[in-house]
Amino acid sequence: MxxxxxxxxxxxxxxxxxxxxxxxxxxxxxxxxxxxxxxxxxxxxxxxxxxxxxxxxxxxxxxxxxxxxxxxxxxxxxxxxxxxxxxxxxxxxxxxxxxxxxxxxxxxxxxxxLKIDHLTASFPFKVGIHSSCHGQRGLHLSSMSERVLPAFSKPETLLNMVKGITLCKPQRVDECCGFGGTFCVFEEAVSAKMGKDRVQEHEDNHVDYITGVDMSCLMHMEGILKRQHSKVKVIHIAEILNAHFN
Amino acid sequence: MSTRDKILQAVKNNKPALIPLQEIPALLDVTEENPIVKFTAILKNLSTEVKEVDGWDEVIQYVSELKQQYKIVTVIDGVDGIVNDGADTINQSAAALASLDYALIKGPIGIAENGAIWLNDKNLPNRLLPFICQHLVLVIEAKDIVSNMHQAYRKIQVNEEGYGVFISGPSKTADIEQSLVIGAHGPLSLRVYIVH
Amino acid sequence: MQGTTTHSEKAAQFIANEPRTDWHDDTLWFVRTKRDRAAHTIEAWEGLRATASHIKEHTLSNLHDYLTQFEQNALANGVQVHWAADAAEHNAIVHSIIKKAGIDKIVKSKSMLTEECHLNEYLIQQGIDVVDTDLGERIVQFRHELPSHIVLPAIHLKKQDVSDTFHEHLGTEKDNIDPSYLTHAARLHLRDKFIASDVAITGVNFAIAETGGIVVCTNEGNADMGVHAARVHIACMGMEKMIPKAEHLGVFLRLLARSATGQPITTYSSHFHKPRKGAEMHIVIVDNGRSRQLGRADFRNSLKCIRCGACFNTCPVYRRSGGHSYHNAVAGPIGSILAPNIDMRKNADLPFASTLCGSCSNVCPVKIDIHDQLWKWRQVLMKEGYGGSGKNIMMKGMAFVLSHPRIYRMAGGMGRKVMRWMPWLFNNKSLNPWYKNREMPAPPKQSFREWYQQNKQ
Incomplete structure (x- = not known):
């Protein structure tokens, strides 16, 4: 293939x-x-x-x-x-x-x-899941809090195959982080405020990392975390699924 | 060309090709297992006092108690011991009705899914009655409670009279900081009798 | 867009007060969660949405016939029907009815159409005393503000603001911020207005073609108090309010309040077909750009909107920027796709007041593809040149780089080098909006492409 x-x-x-x-x-x-x-x-x-x-x-x-x-x-x-x-x-x-x-x-x-049902990865950390809007609402990678339909999540299914990981969701489970492409500069104030609010929920959950399927959302949140001198880091889902910590 | 004709012409020119109208799918119309229980629970949630009673005795007594203390109007037909005095209000102005304490009105149909009760001009000799009274009492027969809006609209004819209304709970507002306040412009309270 | 304050500027002003922004956000999020709970009580929720969407799409595809049928039936019911091409004609019609009745005091329940037409302003200029009777609308009217939300007009205000306003206008106790106390004061004040007024204006939630009747939904009972106390009822409706049959109300009334506030139904759902004996009833049917929107294939289904406000409550941008930042009678995501149809230049910024997250389309009870339409409006507006020359040049530059792989590689490599060597150029709050609240990503020495060429080829 x-x-x-x-x-x-x-x-x-x-x-x-x-x-x-x-x-x-x-x-x-x-x-x-x-x-x-x-x-x-x-x-x-x-x-x-x-x-x-x-x-x-x-x-x-x-x-x-x-x-x-x-x-x-x-x-x-x-x-x-x-x-x-x-x-x-x-x-x-x-x-x-x-x-x-x-x-x-x-x-x-x-x-x-590929229909994979197991992975050899291990990642012994507490990880907050960020549900990126285009993946979720656009590609239907997971169910959406607004809809009355059965719950599922492809990224979460994969992350659950990783050894040692503890997953953690924010209360507003799928609110946008405010990146939004050029929105992040043309609507800087709203974008930054949305990002701060998103990051805060993960901070409240005391996660080590925030992960997701879109590096752009994570880049935006990373910028805010770094500005706040936070200990929380961002990591793309691919890096966790390919990770080997012992 | 009149404005009317211009608008209609523009609509005709701009509308898309006809999409045929389908029936409302039957799967939307789910019959409640116990409509009275649901009806009661919903209304209690809407700050309404619900009284489920066997026969009319309690209602009759309630009417006579109220009559001793308050200005009330009763629009309930065909019950021995209750006088329908609704007709007295037909020509009364808002100013005259403003001092009305209680209106007691029997409705022909109630809806379990939302606690609404239908009234129309047949039950409303004066349309202001259920709005201008300080307290409203609605009466419904247990057999007249349907499961949902689809069933309700099959039973009523909306244009049978000039005016009809679904009422569900006392008037309310949350316009100040989303704090729910019961008693906006309409009644300050609602009591519902479900009569078996 | 030029010459006026844009959404992003007004939003920045709003957010400058962060605790208040948090409060606004939390308050509306609470409404969204109530909506979720209500939706989840209906197993067939998604089926209801699909059916509502279908009925509205069908209606729009046959709107000409339904409007005609509605008019015929309304006339037969003894209702007077008027047609207005635009806001000015609408306002003139309403004024002429009021003048004919010989009245100078009127009450008005909530109608977003009359907000869209700026009816209040117009009537006040003509010497008519207009009293808004919806509590939220009365509050903003006292304050000479506009509603910031189509369902919750005063949602931008706190108890203290309302207390101050009522103290000034209604003589309530200073600093009494108890909502029950304040609501009761408004009740007494407005009851007098209802009783004294002989003309009542209402909006319309649904107009039934087969019966010629209209349905108005309120929680406060103000529409009914006004209409039944008055001699003349004027109902103002956008022509998209049409539905074919009374049985369709079953579908829409199940969705409307649940989507709006999480209630199973509004307290009052009033069906007006004929005026009471001795009274008059008028219906004003308004186009004001709707027939034009009907002709725009990409945007026509915005006319399915039933004005529930669910897209406002879920929108993370609306919650953090407030309704007034949209500078349009209808704010929020739906306002942002309706407004450009009315005035492209003035509203060119609104379709950009979104991250395109798609939550609005998901909560919409009539399945309007709101976020897709926001995207499509952006294309129309920029193609028509409403983006300004700066944006145009920037985007053309970007398009050029991205269609030339060699230039892209050079630019990327150079960019990362400049970032490493001259970080002050990027870490600069006035040159780089990103940097105001966020650090720049750390530029790596090697791009993926360079790694790939080194390790995989």
């Missing part, structure tokens, strides 16, 4: 360890992983700012890079959702459609495609 690793631009630049963990994890689970070198970004920063009409070049580059693999896997719910909902390229619509159907966020790929 050939998997094209789609690494979000800010992960490539700022959080290489997340991409390394994702790659190692997928390889451990038997996937042939390639990283198309000419990839840049999914185009979401432009589109969420209202400029999808100028993201044609970016979209074309994405299709050129990811045609010819069985699956595209990404350690980000938000970027995955963007590709799924909005990847269109004039003249290459068949390829774009194929990618839209075969793109997966990491945790849903592990559960739905």
């Amino acid at each position: 050939k998997v094209g690793l789609f690494v979000p631009c800010y992960v490539d630049q700022f959080y290489p360890n997340v991409a390394i963990a994702t790659m190692q994890l997928l390889e451990k689970l038997g996937c042939e992983v390639v990283f198309p070198l000419e990839q840049t970004c999914c185009g979401q920063p432009m589109a969420n700012s209202g400029f999808s009409h100028i993201s044609e070049g970016c979209n074309k580059n994405f299709v050129d890079n990811f045609s010819g693999v069985d699956y595209v896997v990404c350690p980000s719910g938000s970027c995955t959702l963007h590709i799924k909902d909005h990847l269109h390229v004039e003249g290459k619509e068949a390829e774009a459609e194929k990618i839209r159907k075969q793109v997966y966020e990491l945790s849903e790929f592990l559960i739905d495609v």
Whole structure:
């Protein structure tokens, strides 16, 4: 099974360890992983700012890079959702459609495609789960507090396979952290306030780490935690699922 | 072209292709195992005093007790021992009714899922009655309590009279800091008799 | 958007008082949790939402016929029906009815449509004394403010604020902040108004095509007190309030109050078909941009809205920025998709007052895809040039870099180097909004790409 690793631009630049963990994890689970070198970004920063009409070049580059693999896997719910909902390229619509159907966020790929039921990872820490909105409400990685439907969570199912981990949820179990892409600078005051409130709930739970499927939310919360000189750290789910502490 | 015609023309031009109307799915209409228990529980939650009684004796006695002390109007038909004096209010103004202490009104249907009781012009010789009285007493026969809104709307005809209302609990507001206060503009209290 | 204060600026002012922001957030979150509990008491909740959505979609697809049918039936009931193309015509119609009745004191229960049309302002200019009778609306009216929430108009105010206002206008005891005491004072004050007023204006929650009747929902009983005490009832409705049949009320009334406040139903659900003997009843049907919105395929289903306010209560941005930051009669997520239809330039900032978290769409009882429409409005507004030139240049630059992999790699590498060598450039609160409340991520020496090339190729 050939998997094209789609690494979000800010992960490539700022959080290489997340991409390394994702790659190692997928390889451990038997996937042939390639990283198309000419990839840049999914185009979401432009589109969420209202400029999808100028993201044609970016979209074309994405299709050129990811045609010819069985699956595209990404350690980000938000970027995955963007590709799924909005990847269109004039003249290459068949390829774009194929990618839209075969793109997966990491945790849903592990559960739905690889159907894994155990992991060798161990992570003996108290971990707070952050439910990222695009993964949750967009990709349906887990049930949502607003809906009257059966409860489930793909990221939590995976984290529960990790030895030694203690999971912990905030009271407002799936409230947004306030990152929101360019929202974080254009609506700086609200964004920062939302982030502070989110972080506070995890602080109250005395967690060692906050984890989630989206490094962007975690980057935002990390910025706030560091400013507050907190002991709480952030860690991407891929890093926990690939972790070996003894 | 009149404004009316212009608006209707614009709507006609801009509306999407017709989406055929489907029936309300039967699965929404779940019959309560015990509608009276549910009805009572919901109303108690809505700060309403609920009295479940066998026969009319207690209601008759309550009416006569109130009459001795308060200005009351009773709109209950066909019960020996209770005089329906609703007709006296037909032409009374708001100013005249403002001093009304109690209104006692019998409704034709109650709803378990939300504690609402239906009244219309047949039970309301004056539409102000259940709003302007200081305290409201509604009476419902146990057999007239249905499970939910779907069942209620099948039983009533909304335009049988010029006006009809579902009432569920005393008037209330939470407009000041979300603090619930019973007794806004309408009655300060509601008592409901369920008569078997 | 230029020339006025934007949502983000007003939000920043709101948040400057952090304890008060926390209080506002907690208060509305409490309403959201009440809504959750109420929804979970109905096993078929999701089915109810789907049915409500379907009925509204059907109605919009046949709105012309339903409006006509409604008018015919209302006329047959002895109701006078008026049509208004916009706010100005609506206000003029209402004024002419009041003038004809020869009255200069009126009471009004809650109607978001009349807020949208700025009816109060207009009538007061014409010398009419308008008294809002919903408690929350009366409070904000005394304070010369606008409602900050469509269901909870005074939710931005604390007990002390209300106490001060009532002390000034109603002569209540200074600093008595007991909500029961304050509510009772308003009750006595407004009972006099009800009794003295011969015209009552109400909004409309639902208009039934097959019977020509309207339904109005309140908890306080103020709509009914006003209407039944008055000689003339004027009901003002946006034309999207239509539903085909009375039986459909069963679906909507099950959803409305549960979504709004977590109650099983409002205290009063009043069905008006005919005026009482000797009285008049008027219905004013208003377009004010709705027919235009109906023609926008991406946005028409915003007209399904039943004004429950659930999207306000769940919205993490609304809770932390307050209704007034939306500078529109209808605030919150739904306001942000309705407002650009009325004035794109003035409201171009509102679709950006969201993280697109999607919670609004999930609580919506008629399944409006609110967050998707926010995204789509952003595309329309920026394409039309309402973003300003700065944003335009920035985004074009970003698009250029991201479509050229070599330039992207160079820029990324350079960026990280600059961050390491000149951290003061980024760690600067005036140049970098991110840095005001957050540290920058630590730039690693190696990007993933560089690691991959070194280790995997």
